[in-house]
Amino acid sequence: MDDRLSRVFSALADPIRRDMVARLASGDATVNELAEPYSVTVQAVSKHLKVLEEAGLVTRGREAQRRPVHLEAEVFDLMTKWIERYRREAEQRYRRLDAVLAEMAESGVERGRTDIEGEAS
Known part of the structure; x- marks a missing residue:
């Protein structure tokens, strides 16, 4: 449990990732939708999402062509x-x-x- 908790708090240490979590609290979003307000590349957003995913904070689904990110x-x-x-x-x-x-x-x-x-x- 402590390792998982450490990963969660570490993932939330970054302000962009905290903001993404806050935005996902109101509903699922795609990587492109999550990337919109930031002045970083979609690849950078994907890396942030990977950290959140490894911490168990988000999962990625598949709906036809859309791959929404879901808050856990x-x-x-x-x-x-x-x-x-x-x-x-x-x-x-x-x-x-x-x-x-x-x-x-x-x-x-x-x-x-x-x-x-x-x-x-």
Whole structure:
């Protein structure tokens, strides 16, 4: 799983590939359609797609003369599970920190009262 996850995150490290994934989220597209907004060759786009394909993010189909590229949603489940695990761990650490800070604030208020009362005596 870690190797696959590494390939996915590595594939998404490139802004063009991230943009392609975002565009494919709204529907399948051909290589030429994906290449349109970029100032790179169709061959360069094909290389980007190969990286996405090797990571399992996209597949290429065949519909008569058309070869649409399809986004594979289950890969996002893999990423989400990994991210969610660490998000929960971080959230638990923050909750513990909040509790410690609240405890410190309460004991500081009590000490402050004692110091003030001590000065008044």
